Amino acid sequence: MRQRLLDRRDVETTTLAFRRSDGSSTHFEASIGFDAQGKPKEIFLCGAKSGSDLDAMLNDTAVAISVALQHDVPAKAMAASVARIPEEIDGPGLLPASIVGAVLDLVASYEKTGGEG
Secondary structure (H helix, E strand, C coil), rough: CCCCCCCCCEEEEEEEECCCCCCCCEEEEEEEEEEECCCCEEEEEEECCCCCCCHHHHHHHHHHHHHHHHCCCCCCHCCCCCCCEEECCCCCCEEEECCHHHHHHHHHHHHHHHCCC
16 A cells, blocks of 8 residues: 655665667666655656657656555566666676666665665
């Protein structure tokens, strides 16, 4: 059951680098909000042109992930369910195939450390 988060809570903002399918990289800002126990429970994303399709996708992605986190779905479980690509041609799929996977990997790293990614 979802519990309301405190109005004032710890938040950590970090730059998230993501490698695109063409090999280039792009950067987004990710702010992770924590509950009173130090568990990540929300995420905010920015880095796209305001009003663009990508901006809307980042916002919707953040809302969907936040709702899942607030219903105690681990980011690690969500991350295991999204597409992955190999680092090398014949290698296993380890890298996130989209910004969604990159965000879930980031949040999962905070779950492991209890608030320190």
